[in-house]
Amino acid sequence: MSNDGVDNGKRRFLTLATSAVGAVGAVGVAVPFVKSWNPSAKAQAAGAPVEVSLDKLEVGQMVKVEWRGKPVFVVKRSDSVIEALKNTKHDLKDPTSEKFPEQQPAYVDKDVRSVRPDxxxxxxxxxxxxxxxxxxxxxxxxxxxxxxxxxxxxxxxLAGRVFSGVPASKNLEVPPYSYTSDSSIMIGVDEGAA
Incomplete structure (x- = not known):
């Protein structure tokens, strides 16, 4: 077979042009695919720490916020409630959270299950x-x-400890949190990391 009449320059140009268009197409397909691996803004916000102001929280009042798609209760306790927590230990399944220590961070007080008693x-x-x-x-x-x-x-x-004789076997979980000031907490940030 003879290569007479074949323009090798044209052949090289067409090969390079086709390769370039293919490479651009591959990048065009790969970029959205790789970007899809990143978490969405909604997913990033769902895992972000949540700041709660304690300024307007009155004694006996509870505020509910959402952190990581879960409800989180923040309750202001009175001195009498804190004192009464010491007298209910005999009615509880796990009064000092010894059975399931993962239910609370190590830096919370085991009796009141909080950083600050109130x-x-x-x-x-x-x-x-x-x-x-x-x-x-x-x-x-x-x-x-x-x-x-x-x-x-x-x-x-009112410390989230489960009573005896009920279906639940564990205390309510204490999430990681820290005080950013006397009147504000950050849920989702460990006290040691704040």
Whole structure:
């Protein structure tokens, strides 16, 4: 076979042009694919720390915020509630969180399950089947107040500790948190890292 009449310059040009168009097309397809591996803005926001102001939180009041798609309860406790927490230990399954230490960071006080005794921070998900417990003030119920799960009747005191004789086996979880000032906390940031 003869190569007479074949323009080798034209052949090289067409080969290079086709290769260049193919490379641009491959990059055009790869960029969106690689970008899809990055978390969305919504996903990044869902895992971000949440700041809660304690300025307007009155004694006995609870505020609910969302962190990582979970409800988090922030409760302002009175001195009488803090004192009463010491007297309910005999009614609880795990009064000092010894059975499940992963339910709270190491820097919280085991008796009141918080950094400061007057402010309680808990993940508001029942440890039985994942329902959201309701806040019950100590003046509203005869068992000292705390949290009542309407799904199956589990009760937790105002430190999030589970009572004996209910379906839930673990205390409510204490999320990582730290104080950014006397009147503000950051949920999702460990106290040691703040």
């Amino acid at each position: 402010v309680l921070v808990l993940v508001g998900i029942c440890t039985h089947l994942g329902c959201v417990p309701q806040h019950q003030k100590e003046t509203e119920v005869d068992w000292g107040g705390g949290f009542f799960c309407p799904c199956h009747g589990s009760r937790f005191d």
